[in-house]
Amino acid sequence: MPTIDDFIRPKEWVSDFVTDLGHVIRKWGEERYMPIRQHVDEDWAEHKMIEPLLKEVLVDLGINAAFFPAEAGGTDIPDPFPCVTVICEELARIDSGFCVAVVCSIWGMVPIMFEPHRNMELCREFGPNFCGQDLYMSCHAMTEPQSGADIENIGRMHGKTIETTATLDGDKWIINGHKIWPSNSGHLADLYVVLCTTQKGSADPNDFALILVPADSEGVTSGNPYQKSGMSADLNSDVWFENVRVPKRYRLHGPGDDLKYWREAITAGSIGSTAMCVGIMKNVYEIIKKWTTERQIAGKPLKEHSIVADMLSEVAILIESTSAWMWTYVREITRPDIYGWDAWDERFLLKTRGLSLYASNAVERACSRAMDFMGSYGYAREFDIEKHWRDQKVIGLWMGGKGLKTLENARYWYDLETL
Amino acid sequence: MAVLYPSNEWCQEWKNVINNSDAAKDVGKDWGEDFNGNWIFEITPGGGLDKTTYVYLEAKSGECTDARLIDDPSEVEVGFYCTGSYENFKAAVKGEKDFIQGVVRGTFKLKGNMMKIMKYGGFIRVVANSLQGIDSGFLGE
Numbered sequence: 001m002p003t004i005d006d007f008i009r010p011k012e013w014v015s016d017f018v019t020d021l022g023h024v025i026r027k028w029g030e031e032r033y034m035p036i037r038q039h040v041d042e043d044w045a046e047h048k049m050i051e052p053l054l055k056e057v058l059v060d061l062g063i064n065a066a067f068f069p070a071e072a073g074g075t076d077i078p079d080p081f082p083c084v085t086v087i088c089e090e091l092a093r094i095d096s097g098f099c100v101a102v103v104c105s106i107w108g109m110v111p112i113m114f115e116p117h118r119n120m121e122l123c124r125e126f127g128p129n130f131c132g133q134d135l136y137m138s139c140h141a142m143t144e145p146q147s148g149a150d151i152e153n154i155g156r157m158h159g160k161t162i163e164t165t166a167t168l169d170g171d172k173w174i175i176n177g178h179k180i181w182p183s184n185s186g187h188l189a190d191l192y193v194v195l196c197t198t199q200k201g202s203a204d205p206n207d208f209a210l211i212l213v214p215a216d217s218e219g220v221t222s223g224n225p226y227q228k229s230g231m232s233a234d235l236n237s238d239v240w241f242e243n244v245r246v247p248k249r250y251r252l253h254g255p256g257d258d259l260k261y262w263r264e265a266i267t268a269g270s271i272g273s274t275a276m277c278v279g280i281m282k283n284v285y286e287i288i289k290k291w292t293t294e295r296q297i298a299g300k301p302l303k304e305h306s307i308v309a310d311m312l313s314e315v316a317i318l319i320e321s322t323s324a325w326m327w328t329y330v331r332e333i334t335r336p337d338i339y340g341w342d343a344w345d346e347r348f349l350l351k352t353r354g355l356s357l358y359a360s361n362a363v364e365r366a367c368s369r370a371m372d373f374m375g376s377y378g379y380a381r382e383f384d385i386e387k388h389w390r391d392q393k394v395i396g397l398w399m400g401g402k403g404l405k406t407l408e409n410a411r412y413w414y415d416l417e418t419l
Numbered sequence: 420m421a422v423l424y425p426s427n428e429w430c431q432e433w434k435n436v437i438n439n440s441d442a443a444k445d446v447g448k449d450w451g452e453d454f455n456g457n458w459i460f461e462i463t464p465g466g467g468l469d470k471t472t473y474v475y476l477e478a479k480s481g482e483c484t485d486a487r488l489i490d491d492p493s494e495v496e497v498g499f500y501c502t503g504s505y506e507n508f509k510a511a512v513k514g515e516k517d518f519i520q521g522v523v524r525g526t527f528k529l530k531g532n533m534m535k536i537m538k539y540g541g542f543i544r545v546v547a548n549s550l551q552g553i554d555s556g557f558l559g560e
Contacts, residue, residue, distance in 0.1 A: 015525040024533040062537030070548075073446065075540025078520045131541060 004093075004282040007316075008323040013331050014082050022086040025061065029094035032056060037095055038381050044232035045225050047188065050098065054188075055135040057102050063087065064105060065131035067113050071120065072127020080114060081330045081343075084268065085275045092279030096391045097231035099276055101137075104183035104234075106130065108140030108193030110268055111210060111252045111261035114343070119252060122212065126191065139189035139215075140265070141179035141239055148181070151195065152266065152400040154259065155346065155411065156419070158203035164196040164241065166209050168248065173211055175219075175244040186222050186237035189215045193252070194241065195262070206255035210262055211246060219244035230390030264344035266399070267333065270352035273395050274326045277359035280388045281319045281366045287385055288315060288370040291377070302373065311369045318362040325355055347412060353400075354409030360396030367392055421556035424512055425462060425472050429555060430486035433476070436552040437483040440545060447481030447542035454535055455498030459489070460508065467558030468505040481542070499531035505558070511547065512555050518547035 009019075036049050043049045058064040066083065068074025077083055084103065091099035109130070112119035129136040142151055150161040164177025175194060179185070182192075192213040199207040213220060223238035252258055292303035292312060302308050329352055332339040341348060367389040371378035378385045396402050407419050422428045437443050450456045460474040475495055477485035489495060503511075507526050510516035519540065521527045529536070536543065 015523055016528065017523045017525065020533050021537065024537070028534070060538055061534055062540055065540060066537065070541070070544045073541045075537065076517075076519060076544065077523050077540075078517075079523065083523075 004286060007278075007282065007319050008327060010327050010331070013327060013334075014086065018083050018086050021083065022090045025057070025087060025090040026093070028057070028061060029090065033094045033098065037384070037387070040095060040097070041230070041232040041387070044227055044235075047233075047235060050101070050233045051135070051188070053098070054101055054105075054137070057091070058105055058137070059133060059135055063102060064136065067106065068109075068127040068131055069113075069118060069120065069123050072123040073131035074123075074127055078115075079334050081268070081271060081333050084272055085326065085330055088272045088275035089279040089282070092276035093283045094279075095233055096276045096280055096388070096395070097233035099279070100183050100231060100234040101188075103272055104140060105137040107183075107265060107269065107272075108138050108210075110265040111258070114261075114264065117253070117257070117261050117264075117344070121249060122252065126212065129190065136190045137184050137188050138191040138193055139182045139184040139239075140193045140195075141182040141185070142195045143179060143181045145178060145180050149400040149404040153404055153408070154208070154263075155350070155408065158205065159197055159208045159259075160201055160203050162195065162197040162208075163200065164194060165200055166194075166196040166198050166211055166251075168198070169245075171248045172245045173248060173250065175211060175213060175241040175246065177241050179239045179241075181226075181236045182239065183234050183236060185239050186225050186235050188235050189222070189239075191215060192220070192239065198255075205259045208259040208262070210252040210258045212250040212252070213241065213244055213246050217244050217246060229393065230387065231394050261344050263346055263349045267343065267348045267352050269399055270349075270356040271326065271330060271333070273356045273399065274322065274352075274359040277363035277392065277395055278319060278322050278326060280363050280392050281315065281322070284363075284366050284370050284385065284388055285315055285319060287383070288312065288373070291374055291383075308373055311373055314369060315366045318366050322359045322362050325358065329355055350408045350412035353405040354412075356399070357396075357402055357405040357409060360392070360402065360405075363388075363392045364396065421554045424509065424553075424555045424557055425468075425474050425488060427487050429553065430474060430476075430488060432553045433549065434483040434486040436549045437478075437486075437546060440549055442545045443542065443549065444481040446545055447478070447539065450481060450535075450539050450542050451479035451498075454532060455496060456535075457495065457497040458499045458501065459492050459495070459497045461492070461500065461502040462508050463502065463504050465504050466506040466509065472505075476546075478546070497531075498535070499529065501527050501529045503527040509557050512550045512553070513557075514551040518550075519544055 065074045066077050067080050070076045112122050147161040150157045166173045194211050196209050197207050219242040221240045225235050225237050295302040333343050377383045456478045458476040462472045473489045475489045511518045522529045
């Protein structure tokens with residue numbers, strides 16, 4: 001009898017270690033998170049239940065330390081993309097908002113953490129915090145009140161709309177600006193990875209900057225969390241930087257290279273987003289399979305009615321197609337020796353936008369169709385579909401939204417020159 | 420003078436290197452405290468090794484309390500069981516192959532509490548890196 005482990009995951013590309021790690025996360029999630037999953041939405045502001053569970057995953061399961069170099073106390077797992085993909089699938093199957101909080105803790109560190117472009121100086125300085133026994137989380141602060149998609153649309157807008165500035169004063173950066181919505185903001189962040197410009201209004205890629213700002217730096221303040229329709233385990237607030245001074249060395253790489261390796265972080269975000277969609281859909285599959293097996297209509301299980309089988313088939317197809325595409329791209333990114341592109345290649349950023357767009361449409365469709373056949377049960381919290389239905393929506397909204405994802409995907413495939 | 424890998428003499432050298440490591444004591448101080456932190460390394464034949472050989476490593480609280488060859492895995496109770504070919508283990512001992520990378524990529528098959536592997540990845544790496552501190556000799560070389 002097929003299970004979620006029968007959906008596409010090419011064994012020759014995903015090692016037993018990574019699969020076993022996925023099962024560890026799955027077991028943890030079922031034992032530790034499932035019992036409170038239906039109550040997480042009430043914890044959106046204070047994270048009293050959520051924060052200890054973040055520590056269990058990030059510290060006790062070693063996710064925070066997984067990709068840091070050994071010299072910084074990390075586990076230094078090679079080929080991070082398959083591992084991140086499995087982590088995202090398994091955590092999102094349990095709660096995609098929680099998954100976001102976990103992976104975003106290290107997302108902003110990708111430009112300095114992943115080979116071959118590590119910044120060992122910064123890894124040695126900050127790595128021990130991530131690899132220690134206390135919870136330490138970072139927040140990748142990109143979006144601003146006036147501009148989200150514009151900032152991420154680096155290929156056309158070139159960073160011209162970035163309002164957060166970094167000015168060099170001797171050996172210190174002075175950061176000024178306002179960010180909104182980043183995951184792990186508010187009281188959670190210990191370290192901000194701030195996307196800023198060294199010259200407001202500039203389209204010069206050298207002016208695009210990523211700078212580390214410890215959350216307890218003078219001049220950093222944050223607002224109260226926003227209450228969202230879902231993804232309650234993902235804490236999002238405003239963050240203000242007012243004449244914040246940090247050492248010059250806290251810029252991740254330098255002119256040109258910040259932008260270059262940020263692209264890899266965006267590609268990782270698109271792959272991770274897709275994996276979250278797959279994880280959600282796999283749980284939807286589990287729920288709807290059980291429901292349509294046990295529920296009887298007109299004397300037979302719901303799934304034995306052809307109109308229901310149509311829906312069930314579509315959900316399975318959405319999972320298989322998304323998985324197949326996702327793992328193919330993971331393979332391409334992991335094997336530049338075969339496919340010829342480095343992970344920070346702009347073409348990957350553009351292509352994976354299409355994947356992420358497809359996945360966000362797929363999960364929206366899967367959740368909605370599943371609910372159609374569960375009636376009021378699907379709409380009630382106790383049956384878990386409605387939480388996925390609410391949570392998944394933001395996956396299509398973040399990272400530039402469906403508009404930007406559509407444009408950038410078309411830009412790649414059709415050589416668009418003005419869009 | 421080089422000690423032959425694998426042999427009981429080599430195991431003693433490994434034990435000494437681990438126990439002389441401040442890093443091991445530091446990052447491994449909680450290793451094995453509430454779980455079995457002992458290992459068997461099953462080395463499969465090839466490259467001059469003519470029969471399967473088992474290296475037993477007893478580790479707790481950042482120290483190695485025993486390291487030796489055993490005839491049969493059933494002689495001891497371990498929390499971690501790692502299998503690999505002689506050629507691959509030789510490469511790891513020489514420092515030519517990274518042990519953790521080998522585990523992640525499937526060169527070495529590792530069974531055990533994955534949660535502990537992830538949580539104590541730093542300690543495992545220190546123990547793996549300690550292999551290069553042994554003056555090792557190899558079959559056929």
